Amino acid sequence: MRCFRGWIESIVEATGAQVIPIDGKTLNGSYDREQGKSELDLVSAWSSEHRLVLGQVKQDDKSIE
Secondary structure: OHHHHHHHHHHHHHHOOOOOOEEEEEEOOOOEOOOOEOOEEEEEEEEOOOOEEEEEEEEOOOOOO
16 A cells, blocks of 8 residues: 555656546435435545535445446
8 A cells, every 4th residue: 555655656747737536425315215216326526735625426226336
């Protein structure tokens, strides 16, 4: 892990790029039993440098992975 982080940091420094973390989450308790809808699955992109969510997309079929 330490080597990987060092490698990523060197790329960011050399190129001036920003790493944009992308993560998928299931929102527990977001299901609707009465309408037969399952929990909401979201994929989010995050700007660590600016502490800002850049975007979120709802996934229909558990295709987060």
